[in-house]
Amino acid sequence: MTSFVLPIPNNKISISTTEVLIASVVFSVLFLIVRYFRERTPKGLKKPPGPWSFPVIGNILELGKKPHLSLTKMSQTYGDVMQIQIGTRPVLVLSGLNTLKQALIKQGDDFIGRPHLQTFSFIGDGQTLSFSTDSGEVWKIRRRLVQNALRTFSTSPCSMSTSSCLIEEHICNEAEYVVASFLKKMEEKGSLDPYRYLVVSVANVVSAMCYGKRYNHDDQELLNLVNLTDEFGKAAAAGNLADFIPMLQYLPNQTMKVFVDLNRRFQCFVQKLVNEHYKSFDKNNIRDITDSLIDQCQEKKMDEDVKIQISNQKIVNLVNDIFGAGFDTITTALSWSLTYLVIHKDVQQKIHEELDQVIGKERRPRLSDRPLLPYMEAFILEVLRHSSFIPFTIPHCTTRDTSLNGYFIPEGTCIFVNQWQVNHDEKLWRDPYTFDPERFLNADRTGLDKNEVDKVTVFGLGKRKCIGETIARLELFLFLAILLQQLEFSMKDDQKLDLSTEYGLTLKHKRYELKIRQRFLNENKE
Numbered sequence: 001m002t003s004f005v006l007p008i009p010n011n012k013i014s015i016s017t018t019e020v021l022i023a024s025v026v027f028s029v030l031f032l033i034v035r036y037f038r039e040r041t042p043k044g045l046k047k048p049p050g051p052w053s054f055p056v057i058g059n060i061l062e063l064g065k066k067p068h069l070s071l072t073k074m075s076q077t078y079g080d081v082m083q084i085q086i087g088t089r090p091v092l093v094l095s096g097l098n099t100l101k102q103a104l105i106k107q108g109d110d111f112i113g114r115p116h117l118q119t120f121s122f123i124g125d126g127q128t129l130s131f132s133t134d135s136g137e138v139w140k141i142r143r144r145l146v147q148n149a150l151r152t153f154s155t156s157p158c159s160m161s162t163s164s165c166l167i168e169e170h171i172c173n174e175a176e177y178v179v180a181s182f183l184k185k186m187e188e189k190g191s192l193d194p195y196r197y198l199v200v201s202v203a204n205v206v207s208a209m210c211y212g213k214r215y216n217h218d219d220q221e222l223l224n225l226v227n228l229t230d231e232f233g234k235a236a237a238a239g240n241l242a243d244f245i246p247m248l249q250y251l252p253n254q255t256m257k258v259f260v261d262l263n264r265r266f267q268c269f270v271q272k273l274v275n276e277h278y279k280s281f282d283k284n285n286i287r288d289i290t291d292s293l294i295d296q297c298q299e300k301k302m303d304e305d306v307k308i309q310i311s312n313q314k315i316v317n318l319v320n321d322i323f324g325a326g327f328d329t330i331t332t333a334l335s336w337s338l339t340y341l342v343i344h345k346d347v348q349q350k351i352h353e354e355l356d357q358v359i360g361k362e363r364r365p366r367l368s369d370r371p372l373l374p375y376m377e378a379f380i381l382e383v384l385r386h387s388s389f390i391p392f393t394i395p396h397c398t399t400r401d402t403s404l405n406g407y408f409i410p411e412g413t414c415i416f417v418n419q420w421q422v423n424h425d426e427k428l429w430r431d432p433y434t435f436d437p438e439r440f441l442n443a444d445r446t447g448l449d450k451n452e453v454d455k456v457t458v459f460g461l462g463k464r465k466c467i468g469e470t471i472a473r474l475e476l477f478l479f480l481a482i483l484l485q486q487l488e489f490s491m492k493d494d495q496k497l498d499l500s501t502e503y504g505l506t507l508k509h510k511r512y513e514l515k516i517r518q519r520f521l522n523e524n525k526e
C-alpha cells in the first residue's frame with residue numbers, strides 16, 4: 001500500500017492512502033453538512049439559485065479573468081439574484097436595474113454594509129470611509145464630514161474672475177497644461193501616449209483639492225505619488241485569494257506584503273501633509289479638503305465615542321480615501337474618452353461642431369456652458385456606460401437577515417453589484433454594445449433624455465453611492481471641453497486599437513500612441 005510521509009522535523013509521520021481517502025470523505029461530508037445548515041431558508045422564502053460549486057475553490061474557475069462578463073452570462077441563466085461561491089465564501093450577485101434599486105435604495109439599510117475582507121482591513125488600517133466594515137454612526141459621520149468638505153471646496157470662490165469655484169480654476173489650469181504638453185510632445189516626437197500626461201494632471205487636481213498643493217509636472221514628489229498610486233492599483237488588482245479562502249491568510253503572501261507596504265508609504269505621505277495643515281490652520285481661511293475636515297472635527301458637537309473614532313489621525317485616512325477614489329477613476333474615464341474619440345471620428349467631429357457653434361474659439365469653455373453642450377454631455381454618458389470601467393461597485397454586505405425578490409439573504413452575506421450587466425442589458429438599451437451618444441439626446445436634440453440618462457449605472461446607487469459623483473462629472477466635462485475645443489485626436493497611422501480590457505480596480509484599455517493636431521493656430525485666449 002502507498003503511504004505518504006509528512007516532513008515534520010525529528011518525527012516522521014507516515015499516513016496510508018486509505019487514511020487519506022477516509023479523511024477526504026469525512027471532510028466532504030462535513031463540508032456538505034455545514035453547507036446544508038448554512039443554506040436553510042425561512043418558510044416562504046427560497047434560496048437564491050446559482051451554479052454548482054466545488055468545495056474550497058467554489059466557482060473561482062468559472063469567473064475567469066473577466067468576472068463582469070462571466071457573471072453577466074451566468075445571470076442570464078440564474079436571474080437577477082444569483083448565489084455563487086468564491087472560495088469558501090458565498091457571494092450574492094445582483095443584476096438588473098430594478099433589482100439594484102430594490103436592494104440598494106428601497107432596502108438600502110439592509111444592504112449598506114461592507115464585508116470583512118483581508119485586503120480592506122489593510123487599507124487605512126481598516127478605518128476608511130469606503131472600505132471599513134462599519135456602516136453605523138461612525139461611517140455616517142465620516143461620510144457627512146467628507147460630503148461637507150467636498151461641497152465647501154466645490155463652492156469656494158476663487159481668485160480668477162472667469163471661474164465660478166476653486167475646483168473649476170484647478171481643472172482649467174490643468175487642462176490647459178495638458179494641451180500645452182500634448183502639443184510640445186507632438187512637435188518633438190510626432191505621436192504620444194496620452195495616459196502619461198492625463199495621470200499627472202488629474203493627480204494635480206486631486207492634490208490641489210485635498211491638500212491645496214499643486215506641483216510642477218516634473219516635480220519628483222508628484223511623480224512619486226503617481227507611481228505609488230499606480231503600484232497600489234496593480235497590487236490591489238492582482239487580487240487576494242485570502243479574501244475568499246480565509247485559511248490562506250496564514251500563509252506568506254507576497255502581494256499583500258507589497259500592498260501593506262504601499263499603503264503605509266501612502267499614509268506617511270498624507271500624514272506629513274496633514275501635520276503641516278494643523279500647524280498653519282486658520283479657521284477663517286479654509287483652503288482645501290484637509291482644512292475643512294480639521295475645521296469640522298474641531299467644532300462638531302459629536303458625542304465622545306464618535307469623536308474618538310474621527311480623531312485627528314483618522315483625518316489622514318479620510319483624505320487618503322478621497323485621493324485614492326478621485327484619481328484613478330477620473331484618469332481612466334479621460335483615457336477611455338480619448339480612445340472612443342479616435343475610434344469614432346464622426347462623434348469627435350460632432351463635438352467639435354457643437355463647441356465651435358456654442359463657444360467658438362475666442363474664449364475657453366466654462367462649467368456654466370454645460371447645459372449648452374448636450375452632445376458633449378451625451379458623449380461622456382456613453383463613455384461611462386459603454387466602457388463601464390468600474391464593472392462592480394465596491395462589495396456590499398447585508399447588515400441583517402433579509403429577503404430580495406422572494407429569496408432569503410442571511411446577515412453578513414457578501415454582495416457583488418454588477419453595474420456592467422445593467423449598462424449592457426438588452427432589456428434596457430437599444431443595441432447596448434454599439435457606441436452611440438445620440439441615445440441620450442431628447443427628440444429635438446436640444447437636451448438630454450432624462451429617462452435614458454437615469455439608467456446609466458456607474459456610481460452605484462443608494463446610501464453607499466459615490467460621494468464624488470458631482471465633482472467627477474464636472475471634472476470630466478471641463479477637461480474634455482477644454483481639450484476638444486483646441487485639439488483634434490487621431491490614431492497613429494500604422495496602429496489598430498486593441499479594445500480588450502485589463503481587469504483591475506478599474507477596467508483599463510491597452511496603452512497606445514496617438515496623434516494630436518491643434519485646431520486653431522495662433523490663438524490668444526483669455
Ligand code: HEM
Nearest residue numbers: 129130325326329333393394458459460464466467468472
Ligand atoms: C468617473 C469617476 C468615478 C466613478 C465612476 C466612481 C464610482 C464609484 C463607485 C461605483 C463607488 C462604490 C459605490 C458602492 O459601493 O455602492 C464609489 C464610491 C466612492 N467614491 Fe467614487 N467614483 C468616481 C469618482 C470619485 C471621486 C472624484 C471621488 C472623490 C472626490 C470619489 C469618492 C468616492 C468615495 C469616498 C466612495 C466611497 C463611498 C462610501 O463607501 O460610502 N469618487 N465611487
